[in-house]
Amino acid sequence: MDNWTYTADLSPFFATTSANSSEQTLLVFYGLDTIANITFADIPVAWVNNQFRQYVFDLTPHIPAASASDATFYPGGNGVFEVPAARYYIRKQQIDFGWDWGPAFVPSGIHKSAYLITISNESDSSISNLPSTPPYSPSGSTNTTDVVFIEELGVDIYKLGSNFTVPPIQSADWVVNVSLALRAGISVDASTLQLALPELNLTSETFTLPVLDGRANETVWAIVQWQIPDAIPQRWYPHNLGTPQLYNLTASLTFPSSTSSESHQLSFTTRTGFRTIRLVQLPVPQSNVDQRGITPGDQYHFEVNGEEFWSKGSNLSAVMGGQNIIRVWGGGIYQPFLCTHFWLACMHFTIYVMKLGILAWSEFLFSDALSPINPFLLESVEPEIRENIEGIVIQTNQSLPNGTIYLDQFVTMFQDFLHDLETSESRSVPYTDCSTTNGFLSIDPYILRFDNATPGDIYGNSERFDYTAGDAFDYSTYPVARFVNEFGFHSMPSIYAWEQALLSPLDFAFNSTVVVSREHHDPAGGLAFPNPNAPEGQGEMTLAAILWLPVPPILGANSSVTSGSSLDNATFAAWCYTTQVFQALTIASEIAFYRRGAGLPNNNLGGIVWQLNDIWQAPSWSSVEYDGRWKVLAYAEERAYRPVLIHPFWVPEQENLEVSVMSDILGENVQGTAQMTWYDWSGNVVLAIPPVNFTVPSLNFTAGIEEVWMLVNITAELPGGDTISNEGYVSSLSKGGVAPWTWIEHPQGTIGVFVDAATGVITNGFYLIPGIPKSIKFILNPTVSTVQSPDPENFVVRSLFNNTLLNSAGDGDAI
Structure with missing residues (x-):
């Protein structure tokens, strides 16, 4: 691979500054992927190697040596990295190296905003109102009158006296802990901070901040605690359990001027909520064993505001799907903290999901691998963790300890190092060692259980990925667990997704070369094209459909031969739909089984489906396609949840x-x-x-x-008077007048959801019975749809019995 060089023209910056200026200049990167050399005006600034960190460098000493003609902003390179590679040696998004549902592109470069920031050494009386959640940067690289740059903000709200090992007392006062990382251009001995919750007419006492010495190359941490009586704020709940109440939290900073009687004032507002969240992994109380018949062992469930609840979600989530928890998987990236123009929500990720009433399960990024433990790695990981811990609800890790040879590494990283970092940064965020775990033997000191278990007892949580078609509805193959954090089955995307990716009519076949090249289950283990292991994934989908459902014809000997005719195209579309129906059937069956477990001895209180969204057009476990179109599974999940x-x-x-x-x-x-x-x-x-x-x-x-x-x-x-309805089906399929799994498809270029016209309830993928009419309405999402007024003639209605009609058409080898 070649090195890449990114260069910026600094003429506009130097037009506003002087080599003799006493102002200080910072170079701020919010995301560099991943290994890079940074120079400024041909002067080396830094070498970096962690995609998940933000970097701030003091350029003040280099300003006199620079000029508009010779200023180079960022030259650098990523070295030579090939796939396959030892991905666990580098702090980079692991999915970049390929997964069984995504491509292996291994990108490199500046993937978030970068700024040059000048900080004044003179304060004045102007008030600076910062418009969004920190970290704050100006709209461009320009001089400002600001004397302080807020590098980081942390808001941690917890009950007085509580921490990772001490459960919250629900009647105790709230503590609002605000942490600010400041870089100042002036020396101030008596700067102050005052907090306010305007909707509650609450204002804190005035807090005195640490001394600022005027050196912008150093970070000064200001940490204050504001105590609020329990009864004053309304509590935040997930949207399906209560009101996701949020409040504006305003911070006002005052910096006395050394040259006038006026002070420089700076204020900002962020959104926050009051709630307690616990991940309960303590032993099952003996009273529950005796009185409720709960299987002994350890618990594994969440409590919000002291109440246990059933967690239902997926990797990334949607309120319309009825889900209340979102899992941010440990092979991707920490969700954005900075509001920039290219983020759809344009707000801190955590505030966005809190507004929607969704809990965030976030993972440190060590997915399915153990990194080598050495001082070089830990020195990079420590600031990464501290920068990214703010605002999440549960912190876990995803890794794969396999055998005792790796036990020491796992204990060092996940029992000791990350646990100590996380619990030192937050009192309100639970921690667990792994997304799938047997829990701990001791919470203080924190000692993991591993295989130290009593036979017959239940510990921790579980997952299920079973691709044997005959096991799909065999309850004996489902885990009897306290919580199932990951389960799924893969399906094809719709014909509409393939139309965005396939270029030739001859490619529209289930096993065409291009389609198979996007099947990464199982992964190739190298750069071979097409994936030599793709037949395994394609076969699993095919055999499952054949075993359980009426299927379309198979074209040619291996369904890779197509004439490009409309009938062949329809057959491919029907296969895509059929794999989605099976995916929906088996996952809905699992969700119901795990929900039923809440009232059984295993006391199952959660199920999180793998996965929500696609990152390209390909076979995957997702319920939502790359462009936002719902698969059959998304509607089935909505019913099941x-x-x-x-x-x-x-x-x-x-x-x-x-x-x-x-x-x-x-x-x-x-x-x-x-x-x-x-x-x-x-x-x-x-x-x-x-x-x-x-x-x-x-x-x-x-x-x-x-x-x-x-x-x-x-x-x-x-409770409260609302009415809810739900329906389900049990059948052995044959042909007739009933249309099973009736599926309505909206046209290409439209994104939205189908609802019952009378009730507004999300509806698609249902049994249509002669004599029982259904009226369905399509709700268009105009923000993400390129077609704003779709033609009703372009909507498609199909059911499983359409597959039998394709078989009787006589074109292709009927099954």
């Missing part, structure tokens, strides 16, 4: 069908009526079971009661 769920559990070995109603409503019973109706495939009612009244406790379930299928549905009254 509703507060009250009805689901039929069929155990063929026992010839037993049990219909269960599950609720994750906090604190109160839910009452309602369940209706179970058997139909034949012509849409005729075979048996209508009389309505069943049910009462389901909080975080629990109630068991309800050849060519046929059953529709199950409920209507329930929620």
Whole structure:
């Protein structure tokens, strides 16, 4: 690979400054990927090697030597890195080296904003109101009257007396801990900070800050604690458990002037909320074992404001999908702290998800590998962790300890080093050693459990990735766990996604060379093209569809031969849809099983699906495609994650069908009526079971009661008077008048969601019954749609029985 050089013209900067100026100049990088040499006016400034850090360099000594004609802003290179590579030796986004759902591009360069900042050495009486959440930078590289640059901001809100090892007392006062990293251009002995919550008419006492010595090449930390009575602020809750209440927190800094009686004032406002969040991994109380029949071992669940709840989410998330937790996976990147024009939300990631009422599960970036432990690495990782810890809800790691040979490395990094860093930076953020873990033997001192377990007891959490088609609905293959943090199955993206990536009509086939080249399951393990291991992933999707569903024809001997005809294109589109239906079926089955576990001895209180979003057009585990289009899975997840769920559990070995109603409503019973109706495939009612009244406790379930299928549905009254409905299906597929998994597709260039026209409930991928009309409305998202007024003629409706029509068309080898 070649080195890359990035150069900036500094003429505008030097037009506003003087070599004799007493002002100080900082060079600020918010993201360099990854190894780079930095020079300024041909003068070496630094060598850097960590993508996840921000860097601030003092250029003041170099200004006199520079001029507009010879100033070079950033020349540098990434060295020679090839894939495969020892990715764990470099602090770079691990997905860049390839994964089983993404490309291996290994980019390098400036991937976030960079600034030249000048800091004045004279204060005046002007008030500087900074418009957004720190770190703050001016809109461009220019001189300002500001005497201070705020390099970092941390807001940590917790209960008085609580920390990682001491649970919060819910009635205790709140502590608002504000940390500021300041670089000052003036010397000030008596600068002050005052905090305010305007919506609550609260103002803090005036805090005196540490002495500022006027040297911008040094960071001065100012840390204050403001104590607020418990009853004053309204608490923040996830959107499905309460109100995600946020408040404006305003900070006003005052810097006395040495040349006048007036002071320089600087203020900013950020959004924050008051809540406690715990990851409970303590032993199951004996009372729960005796009275509730909970399996002994350790707990694993979250509590918000002292209340346990059912966690439902995915890797990155959406409120419309009913989810309340978002997992930021440890192979990607820390989510953005800086508001810049290219971030869609244009705000701190944490504030954005808090506004939506979603909890953030964030991971230190050590995915599926153990890094070599040495002082060079730890010296780089320590500031990375400290800079990125602010604002997250749970901090974990994702790694793969495999055998005792790596045990010392794992203990050093994840039990000791990262734990100590995280708990020293925050009192409100829980920590655990790994995304999948057996928990700890001791919380203080922090000692991990590993395999020190009592047989039959349950510890930690679990995950499931089973690609054997016959296991898809076999409950004995599902983990009986306290929490399932990762589970999924892969599917094709839609024909609309492929139209964005494929160039030739001949490429629109399930196993065409270009399609197979984007199948990275299993990964190639090298740079071979197309991926020699792709048949494994393609085969898993194909065999699952053939075993469980009516399938379209297979074109040619291996479905890689296509004429480019409209029928062949339709067949490819049908295969993409069919793999999505199977993905939705198996993941909805798992979600229901894990939700039902809340009322069983394993007391399962969470399920997080792998994964939400695609990063390109390719087969993957996602529920949302690259351009934002929902797959069938997204609609199935929305149904499965509703507060009250009805689901039929069929155990063929026992010839037993049990219909269960599950609720994750906090604190109160839910009452309602369940209706179970058997139909034949012509849409005729075979048996209508009389309505069943049910009462389901909080975080629990109630068991309800050849060519046929059953529709199950409920209507329930929620605490507060709201009404909710849910439906599910159990069937063995044949052909007839009922359209199973009816799927409506919006045209290319449109992004949005389908809802029931009468109720507004998200609806797609349903059973359409003759004589029972459904009216569906498409809600367009105009912000991300390139087509603002789609033609109704361009919408497509299909069901699984369309596959049988393709088979009867006589073109291709019918199955």
